[in-house]
Amino acid sequence: MTTSVAAPADKTASGFGRFSFSLRDAGTLIGLVVIVAVFATLVPGFLSERNLINILQQSSINACLALGMTLVIISGGIDLSVGPTAAVSAVITATLLLAGTPIPLAILAGLCIGVLCGFINGVLVAYVGLQPFIVTLGTLSTYRALALIYTGGNPVLGIPPGFRQIFNGALFGIPTPILIVAIVAVAAWVLLTKTPIGEYLMAVGGNEEAAYVAGVPIARTKITAYVISGGLAALASLILIGRLGAAEPILGNLWELDAIAAAAIGGASLMGGKGSIVGTILGAIILGTMRNGLTLMNVQAFYQLLATGLIILVAMMIDRATRGRG
Amino acid sequence: MSTVARLRFQGITKAFPGVKALSDVSFDVQPGEIHGLLGENGAGKSTLLRILSGVFKPTSGSVLVDEKPVAFKKPMDARSAGIAMIHQELQQVPHLTVAQNMFLGHSVTKAGGLLVARREQERRAAEALAMLDPGIDPGAPISTLKVAQRQIVEIGRALLDKARIIAMDEPTSSLTPSEFERLAEVIARLAASGVSIVYVSHKMDEVFRICQRASIMRDGRLIDVVDLSKVSHTDVITMMVGRELLQDAHVSHATSTVKLQARNLTSPKIRDVSFSVCKGEVVGIAGLVGSGRTELLRLMAGVDRLSGGSLEIDGKPVTLANPRDAIAAGIGLVPEERKRDGIVPGRSVALNMALASLPAFSRSGFISKGRLKTTANDLLTRVNLRPFLLDRPIRLFSGGNQQKAIIARWLAARSDILLFDEPTRGIDVGAKSEIYHLIEALAAEGRSIVVVSSELPEVIRLSDRVLVMRDGQIAAELPREGLSESAIVAHAIPGVTETAPAA
Known part of the structure; x- marks a missing residue:
């Protein structure tokens, strides 16, 4: 150590809140570019504007879930209950619509159901002190059961066109699901990188004990993450029933796995304290691209599953091998 | 043999x-x-x-x-x-x-x-x-x-x-x-x-x-x-x-205005502890590992809950249900286990500094990067952070510089009662004296300081007054005059009180 006390002021605080495109995000982007390039050479018309928009639209539901999942994972938790949360929200929204409830009110109710489901998860994690994996494993079954009991196991059919137009329409030639998810992504990015709650999420996931000693409101921070995850699961279900015109109580089966995969590919650490909104969106698009490309190549579903699994593992191995250099 | x-x-x-x-x-x-x-x-x-x-x-x-x-x-x-x-x-x-x-x-x-x-x-x-x-x-x-x-x-x-x-x-x-x-x-x-x-x-x-x-x-x-x-x-x-004592540089800034008054503090490991700290005063707490020193600091920082007794700050009673209450009351803890209780390793040194007072860095719900930058510049210059890279993750800094950032955290939170638990544990010799000077400077500004340390020369170097703990109680209160290592040890170790020389 020297005795110099010189403090070069020009070197300070260069990256706060600026659009920080980290090395890790750059890696995810390169992965996406490689995958797109491979399909572009193998599949004629893969790079057409229509197909690219298709990919984004197909990725939108998973991206929506993965954004909430990313916040939960950053806080050091996990949310396995997003699929059933979406199902409960979908069947209730659909029933309300069929009963003639005004569309904005039905949407609001659906989102509130998701928020409530997330709130219950958050309270069980933060105040009761149960492990997030176990809590959301329990509510995964519970919420699914509620959706099945509520509908008697039958799909709710005949969702009005006015509603479908909102979630399955287009604005300036871009499908609304893409626009909705883009807005949500920007909001999540702002929340994570520009607000105290975002920093609290990072701190609680990075070192909960230190965050506590530093006065961070631990419980409130965790509950916020689960509430957002629940709300976004509900939003994803609205997009889906808008597209299908029906709400099935079994919808959203295994959604949690795709959402976790997208977050992990995007750089979220399941240990908490680490994750990126940009990365998660890219991760969701990578998964969507794989599915789209393989389908266009007429690859059987079984092999698509295989390819998706391998992509996740390869992504994690690259992540592991390059960690620490960024 | x-x-x-x-x-x-x-x-x-x-x-x-x-x-x-x-x-x-x-x-x-x-x-x-x-x-x-x-x-x-x-x-x-x-x-x-x-x-x-x-x-x-x-x-x-x-x-x-x-x-x-x-x-x-x-x-x-x-x-x-x-x-x-x-x-x-x-x-x-x-x-x-x-x-x-x-x-x-x-x-x-x-x-x-x-x-x-x-x-x-x-x-x-x-x-x-x-x-x-x-x-x-x-x-x-x-x-x-x-x-x-x-x-x-x-x-x-x-x-x-x-x-x-x-x-x-x-x-x-x-x-x-x-x-x-x-x-x-x-x-x-x-x-x-x-x-x-x-x-x-x-x-x-x-x-x-x-x-x-x-x-x-x-x-x-x-x-x-x-x-x-x-x-x-x-x-x-x-x-x-029996080594030469490091008390050459001690300067007292203690006033006679009581800042913090602890009365009959009790918890599972602390029994009926009462003492006061004045403005500008540095109170040292010595004692063996396990004598309740760390527990006492954690109680005062709101990390653990009191089961009995009360705390007064500026003559007004305060209740500490969690660290947030303590921070609001102006108390900041610099913990012993820096890695476990102090730093968020992957976040920048500036954000670690700001963690306890993020709302103060925010404008209508958003962290103001301008305010963060200005304050980080000021405070981290003041504690002499090296290297002076405010965006660098704190885990890449040496133990001494991590410690400086934690001290800056409480300066940012405007804490005027600072509790140090083993402030120089795991810190090299050069940074050690920097931390000592920093503690003295904080006292000179009128802050009240409590320092827990196992290193007797450190306690003697820093303290205006020393409390010796034993089995969760204060075994002795030793004034600055005549303070010596053997006097502290005599009170800290059970069974030698009779035979040790009076200080």
């Missing part, structure tokens, strides 16, 4: 980058001898034990067993040479049985190595324990045993390894007096059977009670090997601490 020593340290020197932990340490232990190893924290006892158990290799010098030099490449080598370590923190797997723990890593097997011979293990474990404590059931889960019994199980494990040298690192730190008696008996019996024991402890009367000779270490050197029947407690303490 025989001329063939069981164990001999010959000119052991151990250098770490920048530090000489041991220099030229030589002494011997006879067969069947119980040999005390005494010294303050940091005197080099642990380093010596780690060399004995094969964790470290000496830079120079050699370890001789039965007068034959041994060179251990790994801990397993020491174990097979008949050397066993019994650590202060017992290394046992709680839900396994006594026998399973005793055979951990080298199970007795049957059926060609496929199955663990559980019965056989329990039989042999019972055999080894019979001489130590026949009351221990080898089939019981280790978690159902008391600490003292668990320690005896460790000794039994050493016997199974046919250990002829057993090193015990503060084995009685969590034992009650009657449990100590039991352990002392076991140790005496072991020695009578020819096992040599190296016994490390802070507790003077225990060492005098069970050891014949003791080696006294200070600053990595062997001061003397004494025959305990020929010296007094005071002689030993003087040898342990």
